[in-house]
Amino acid sequence: MSAFITVALIVLVFIIIYQIAKASEYTSIIRGEEKVKAQTNRTIAILLVLVFILGMYGIWVCHNYLVDKLLPVSASVQGDAYDSMFNATLVVTGIVFFATQLVLFYFAFRYQSTEKRTSFFFAHSNKLEILWTTVPAIAMASLVAIGLRNWLNLTSEPPKDAQRIEIVGKQFNWIVRYPGKDGELGKRDFRKIDDANNILGLDWTDKHNMDDIIAQNGELHLVVGKPVQLLIGSRDVIHDVGLAHFRMKMDAVPGIVTTMWFTPKYTTTEMKKITGNSNFVYEISCDQMCGKGHYSMRGTIVVQTPEEYNAWMATQQPYYAGNNPSGAADSSATPAAKTPAAKDSTKATVTMR
Amino acid sequence: MSQEIIIQGPNVEFSQGAEAAHHDHEHHEQHFIWKYIFSQDHKVISKQFLITGMIWAIIGALFSVFFRLQLGFPDSTFPIMEKFLGEWAKGGKLSPEFYYALVTMHGTILVFFVLTAGLSGTFSNLLIPLQIGARDMASPFMNMLSYWFFFIASVFMFVSLFVQTGPASGGWTTYPPLSALKEASLGSGTGMDLWLISMALFVVSSLLGGLNYISTVLNMRTKGMTMTRMPLTIWAFFFTAVLGVLSFPVLFSGLVLLIFDRNFGTSFYLSEIFIGGKALPHIGGSAILYQHLFWFLGHPEVYIIMLPGMGMASEVLATNSRKPIFGYFAMIISLVGITLLAFLVWAHHMFVTGMSPFLGSIFVLLTLLIAVPSAVKVFNWLTTMWKGNLRFTPAMLFAMGFVSMFISGGLTGIFLGNSALDIHLHDTYFVIAHFHIVMGVSAFFGMFAGIYHWFPKLYGRFMNNTLGYIHFFITFVGAYLIFWPMHYEGIAGMPRRYYDYSAWESFKQFQSLNGFISIVAIVVFFTQLLFVMNFFLSIFRGRKLTNKNPWGSTTLEWTTPIHPGHGNWPGEIPEVHRWPYDFKDDGHGKDFIPQTVPLREGEEAH
Numbered sequence: 001m002s003a004f005i006t007v008a009l010i011v012l013v014f015i016i017i018y019q020i021a022k023a024s025e026y027t028s029i030i031r032g033e034e035k036v037k038a039q040t041n042r043t044i045a046i047l048l049v050l051v052f053i054l055g056m057y058g059i060w061v062c063h064n065y066l067v068d069k070l071l072p073v074s075a076s077v078q079g080d081a082y083d084s085m086f087n088a089t090l091v092v093t094g095i096v097f098f099a100t101q102l103v104l105f106y107f108a109f110r111y112q113s114t115e116k117r118t119s120f121f122f123a124h125s126n127k128l129e130i131l132w133t134t135v136p137a138i139a140m141a142s143l144v145a146i147g148l149r150n151w152l153n154l155t156s157e158p159p160k161d162a163q164r165i166e167i168v169g170k171q172f173n174w175i176v177r178y179p180g181k182d183g184e185l186g187k188r189d190f191r192k193i194d195d196a197n198n199i200l201g202l203d204w205t206d207k208h209n210m211d212d213i214i215a216q217n218g219e220l221h222l223v224v225g226k227p228v229q230l231l232i233g234s235r236d237v238i239h240d241v242g243l244a245h246f247r248m249k250m251d252a253v254p255g256i257v258t259t260m261w262f263t264p265k266y267t268t269t270e271m272k273k274i275t276g277n278s279n280f281v282y283e284i285s286c287d288q289m290c291g292k293g294h295y296s297m298r299g300t301i302v303v304q305t306p307e308e309y310n311a312w313m314a315t316q317q318p319y320y321a322g323n324n325p326s327g328a329a330d331s332s333a334t335p336a337a338k339t340p341a342a343k344d345s346t347k348a349t350v351t352m353r
Numbered sequence: 354m355s356q357e358i359i360i361q362g363p364n365v366e367f368s369q370g371a372e373a374a375h376h377d378h379e380h381h382e383q384h385f386i387w388k389y390i391f392s393q394d395h396k397v398i399s400k401q402f403l404i405t406g407m408i409w410a411i412i413g414a415l416f417s418v419f420f421r422l423q424l425g426f427p428d429s430t431f432p433i434m435e436k437f438l439g440e441w442a443k444g445g446k447l448s449p450e451f452y453y454a455l456v457t458m459h460g461t462i463l464v465f466f467v468l469t470a471g472l473s474g475t476f477s478n479l480l481i482p483l484q485i486g487a488r489d490m491a492s493p494f495m496n497m498l499s500y501w502f503f504f505i506a507s508v509f510m511f512v513s514l515f516v517q518t519g520p521a522s523g524g525w526t527t528y529p530p531l532s533a534l535k536e537a538s539l540g541s542g543t544g545m546d547l548w549l550i551s552m553a554l555f556v557v558s559s560l561l562g563g564l565n566y567i568s569t570v571l572n573m574r575t576k577g578m579t580m581t582r583m584p585l586t587i588w589a590f591f592f593t594a595v596l597g598v599l600s601f602p603v604l605f606s607g608l609v610l611l612i613f614d615r616n617f618g619t620s621f622y623l624s625e626i627f628i629g630g631k632a633l634p635h636i637g638g639s640a641i642l643y644q645h646l647f648w649f650l651g652h653p654e655v656y657i658i659m660l661p662g663m664g665m666a667s668e669v670l671a672t673n674s675r676k677p678i679f680g681y682f683a684m685i686i687s688l689v690g691i692t693l694l695a696f697l698v699w700a701h702h703m704f705v706t707g708m709s710p711f712l713g714s715i716f717v718l719l720t721l722l723i724a725v726p727s728a729v730k731v732f733n734w735l736t737t738m739w740k741g742n743l744r745f746t747p748a749m750l751f752a753m754g755f756v757s758m759f760i761s762g763g764l765t766g767i768f769l770g771n772s773a774l775d776i777h778l779h780d781t782y783f784v785i786a787h788f789h790i791v792m793g794v795s796a797f798f799g800m801f802a803g804i805y806h807w808f809p810k811l812y813g814r815f816m817n818n819t820l821g822y823i824h825f826f827i828t829f830v831g832a833y834l835i836f837w838p839m840h841y842e843g844i845a846g847m848p849r850r851y852y853d854y855s856a857w858e859s860f861k862q863f864q865s866l867n868g869f870i871s872i873v874a875i876v877v878f879f880t881q882l883l884f885v886m887n888f889f890l891s892i893f894r895g896r897k898l899t900n901k902n903p904w905g906s907t908t909l910e911w912t913t914p915i916h917p918g919h920g921n922w923p924g925e926i927p928e929v930h931r932w933p934y935d936f937k938d939d940g941h942g943k944d945f946i947p948q949t950v951p952l953r954e955g956e957e958a959h
Contacts, residue, residue: 003433010879014886021819021887025896044745044822048753051830059837066841069862082777086844089774093764100731100760107738108753111674112745118944119676120740121937123959128736129683129729136728140721143771147721148714150773155710171537171628190625191632201627232707236628237531238640240705240780244846244859247777251706253640254530255624258707283859287780287848289524291531291538292449295851 038115045112052105056098071244072275075282075303076262079247081150088146092139158261162227167220167284168200169232169239169252172293174218174284175199180211180318185231190254193235197323200235204320214319218299220284222264223309229261239297240288245271251288264303271303391501393493394919398500399478400811403804405500405507406471407885413462416455418878423447425871427853427864441519449852450539453522456850457540458514460525461548465555466510468658468796470503473597476661476803477566477590479811483910484584486575486927488920491568495561502558506551513547521548524850526651529622529643533614536629549612556605559597566594575909577929581685582948584908584933585678588685589664592692593657600653600696607646614638641706648699656695658792659759660688662799663730666752669802670734672906673749674741675944677934680733681959687726687733694723704772705779713772720770727763731756742944746904747821748806754829755798761833762791765840780850783843786836794832801825804888809903813915814895820887824880831877835870842866907947908933932959 028036074080111117166177166185177200179185186202186209193201199216202209215221222228232241234252241260242249250260272280284299304312392398419438422431423446430445441451478496482489490496513520522540523532531537532545570591574583610621614635622643623635671678678684700708700716734756743749765787768774778784801824808816847860854860854867902911909929913921927949935946940953952958 003436006433014883017823017883018817018820018886018890021817021823022894024819025817040818041743041745044750045743047826048745048750051826055830055833058834062838062841066838066866069866070841070845071859079777082773085771086768086774086777089768089771093767097760097764100735101757103735104738104753104757104760107735107741108743108745111738111741111743113675113742117742118938119674119742119936121677122679122736122740123677123934124680124682128732129680132732133725133729136725140724140767143767144718144721147717147771147773151710151714151717154773154776155713190627193627193632195630201632236626237534237537238528242780242846242848244777249705249776249779253707254626255636255639256641256707277858279858281858283857285846285848285857285859289453289528289531289850292453292522294453295449295853296856298856 038113041113045109048105048108052101055101072271073266074245074247075264075266075271076243076246076248077265078154078262079245079265081153082247085146085150089143092143154260158229158259159227162229162261163223164229164231165220165222166200166231166233167241167252167299168235169241169286169290169297170235171237171291172286172297173216174220174241174286174297174299176215176218176220176299177319178213178215178313178316179208180213182208182211184208186210186212190235202319204324210320211318212320213313213316215316218284220299220301221309221312222301222303223306224264224267224270224303226306227261227263229259232258232260237290238288239286239290242285242287243282243301244285245282249287267303267305267308268301391497393489393497395478395482395489395493395496396811396917396919396921398496399475401500402470402474402478402503403811405504406467406475407888409462409466409471409507411882411885413459413467414878414881416459416462418875419447420452420455420459421871421874423452423852425868427855447852450522451519452852453524453538453850454519454540454544457522457524457527458510458520461510461521461552463793464525464654464658465552466503466507468792468800469559469597469654470555472661472796472800473566473590473593473657474500474503474562476586476665476800476807477562477594479807480586480910481566481569481590482573483810483913483917483921484587484908484933485570485573485578486909486922486929487569487573488922488926490565491573492565495565499558499561499565502554502561506554506558509547509551509554513544513551516543516547518542518544520544526644526647527611528647529611529614529640530626530628533611533622534626534628534633535615546612546615549608549615553605553608553612556601556608559601563594563597563601566590567598570594575926575929578909578948581682582929582932584664585667585681585684585688586661586664588688589660589667592688593660596653596657596660596692596695600650600657603646604650607643607650610646611643641703641708644703644706645700648702649696651702652699653695655788655792656691658796659799660691661803662755662796663688663759665799665803665806666734666755667737668908669748669752669806670737670756671934671936672806672904673744673746673752674738675744675905675936676737676741677936677959678733679736679739680729681932681934683729684733687729690726691723694719694726698723698770701770701772701775704775717770717772721767724763724767724770727759731760731763746805747816747818747825748802750822750825750829751798751802751805754825755795755802757829758790758795758798758832762787762789762795766791777846778843780848781843781845782839782847782849785849786839786843789839790832790836794828794836798828801828801884806904807910808888808891808895809898809915810910810913812892812895813898814891815898815903816891816895817887820883824884824887827880828877831873831880834873835877838866838870902947905943905945907935907945909948912947912949935959 074083168175186206188201189203190201232250232252234254239252246262248260248262250258272278282301286297432445434442435445441448518539521544522538532541535542613619614622620635620638622640623638626633667678698720701720704713805821842863898915901915912927929948930951931948933948939946
């Protein structure tokens with residue numbers, strides 16, 4: 001009933017607005033159309049100026065309101081280049097924005113139709129065209145130059161001493177794998193995946209896998225100041241490792257290993273101080289639509305000092321040891337005996353191909 | 354070139370133009386079905402596209418209201434939604450599955466059904482024959498088919514809204530594997546099959562239309578209508594059609610491969626996937642291949658949406674500034690530039706897919722290059738207004754709004770086209786803000802300018818001006834209020850396509866802003882309904898035209914009768930003697946000279 005009344009009210013309001021608008025049409029005929037037209041034109045011109053002035057004021061208000069809600073300083077060395085490039089682009093586009101919008105609204109007001117005015121027949125000017133072809137071209141060229149320099153840095157080979165960590169997306173969480181003591185990530189095969197005891201499908205015939213450490217809670221530990229290269233994979237659909245605080249992002253594509261590398265600048269503790277937020281946490285957001293739980297596919301990053309990191313690492317147990325208590329280096333699991341439902345509710349039975 | 358064509362249709366066959374007997378009006382009364390439903394008259398087909406597009410626009414916009422309610426007020430319930438959506442919004446709260454379905458449908462509907470079919474379909478159909486001086490399209494029958502394929506595509510898409518597992522829900526880009534695997538999401542079931550069928554039919558419709566537009570523009574121009582005397586609208590529609598004809602087939606192939614992967618066990622896009630508790634047999638496919646195929650259409654698609662608006666804004670700005678469009682040839686050359694570059698920038702949507710960084714840098718260069726012809730257009734529009742005699746009709750306001758929005762949205766494209774910035778901004782609200790302003794709002798403004806301007810030609814009546822002004826100011830201000838703050842959210846890294854941000858430490862501070870945006874979006878939605886009401890009531894109750902050239906235009910469509918019959922001109926098709934922008938003193942107190950007026954003695958052609 002209330003819905004019906006709401007709809008009826010809306011319809012009523014629409015009819016009233018329409019009748020008023022229609023009435024203004026009739027009165028304009030009575031009062032003399034040309035006169036009303038000229039008057040309307042003046043009113044609209046003034047309104048346009050008002051819209052422009054209020055708009056510029058609105059931009060100011062909006063900026064003041066939101067500027068504190070933006071990201072803190074870049075948490076990665078590479079992000080600094082992003083920030084300065086963003087600001088440079090903002091200055092260039094900002095100038096063009098204000099200049100062109102100003103001209104648009106100024107012309108609207110200045111050259112509004114009046115009885116006396118006649119338009120100036122001015123159809124083309126090659127000089128002007130050349131001017132505003134070359135100036136944007138030069139501006140774009142310089143932005144491309146800055147962009148490509150940064151892009152080449154971002155996509156260059158990581159330093160030799162970079163830590164290599166694998167991060168794998170699945171619906172709807174992140175799995176992190178550290179190489180363990182030998183510093184090598186072992187081979188994995190999606191056909192060996194078993195949600196109960198081999199979540200990434202590690203190939204147990206590869207010795208490098210024996211000491212690999214897997215974190216299933218989506219928590220990625222990094223060392224401050226030490227470059228890290230992420231090897232990104234996906235078990236099912238396309239995901240994306242979004243690291244807003246580090247100004248980084250890379251898709252996780254099934255069947256392909258993608259990479260990105262960066263150097264964390266501030267530990268989580270330092271960042272808590274910088275932001276003044278005791279709850280601050282580096283978050284990994286999934287930035288590529290991946291299904292109904294996309295919005296909840298959250299991981300976290302803990303950036304630590306080397307001492308803290310080593311202490312934490314010492315408490316971790318290799319995945320192999322935790323999931324093969326008998327010590328059998330057999331790759332095939334025993335599906336029926338496990339209770340996979342406890343770990344993954346979407347899963348029925350495990351069948352290996 | 355012949356000025357006579359034979360117009361054929363079921364139950365009707367007559368030729369016009371050559372025979373004196375047909376000078377005044379048509380003598381054959383057509384049956385209702387052939388006149389209004391299976392019509393081959395480009396003007397009727399244009400109205401069919403427009404009204405179908407408007408219905409879709411209301412549906413698509415309503416969907417955005419539903420998901421904006423969720424985004425703005427994630428903790429509240431809205432029982433009214435349950436009335437519309439039933440089980441999908443149990444207790445008045447959207448389910449995540451249906452939230453994603455709504456987002457997907459909103460994008461698909463508005464990009465393809467409204468801003469491609471509804472925009473090009475309407476105005477290419479209406480204006481190409483009228484402005485180049487042709488009796489109809491090159492093939493009126495194909496033209497009719499184009500609409501009816503679109504109609505069938507619409508039916509499939511509409512049906513998909515009602516299937517049990519819901520419509521497609523993998524985003525309007527429907528990237529596999531998500532869209533390819535039924536296990537991956539509810540929407541990847543029957544809904545996705547219907548989506549694919551619908552889109553395949555849509556491509557057929559689009560090709561039938563596009564081929565027709567191209568051949569009409571090339572072959573059916575009236576005497577004296579050289580290519581360089583065509584209004585910029587026609588140039589824009591022409592290049593729009595070229596873009597569509599060359600890129601839609603690539604989308605089609607992408608869709609067909611996806612159909613194969615979904616139903617016939619192929620592995621074009623699938624490789625090494627473990628889902629639903631088992632490893633799939635697919636190996637060797639590439640999910641990125643689909644993205645290449647999709648964006649090879651997807652990017653030109655953006656210009657398919659933009660170019661008609663550019664053409665119409667040029668026309669409306671010139672007419673209402675009472676001044677020739679500035680830099681006619683520069684405008685054409687920039688259209689050529691945009692058309693060529695549109696094919697060479699698609700991979701800027703894929704900078705962070707793991708694509709070769711070298712390839713990425715080429716696409717950065719080409720993408721930013723497209724800013725140059727775009728800038729040329731903006732400066733030419735501004736100079737067109739300089740020292741003009743501006744009449745602020747609703748159409749003029751929307752054309753100016755188009756320029757304003759195109760500037761704003763174009764400038765943010767410079768951020769996103771640069772891969773080193775895109776690496777942070779990709780798939781955040783910055784992207785949403787960017788493309789909604791530039792190809793959503795801006796394209797809609799071009800469309801509104803076109804509707805207000807050519808409504809008298811469509812229906813022989815005016816739309817109500819007061820409502821037009823209300824419509825413009827609320828929409829213009831509202832659009833900026835909605836999308837301007839979204840840039841900030843994007844700069845903060847807030848990802849798009851999230852159902853709820855409250856669990857995120859980094860993004861939850863925008864909750865109150867999201868609420869504000871949602872409220873404005875609802876206000877703007879109702880304002881659009883005001884426009885729809887104005888449109889339909891004006892068809893029947895609008896002020897009647899007394900003069901066949903109400904805006905003082907120079908182009909040919911205004912030389913036809915107020916209610917042109919099938920064939921457009923009762924007598925001979927007029928001959929064209931001059932370019933379309935002679936807004937100057939005609940020596941008789943008028944400030945424009947129609948294209949049909951011969952050059953005066955000593956007058957130089959443009």
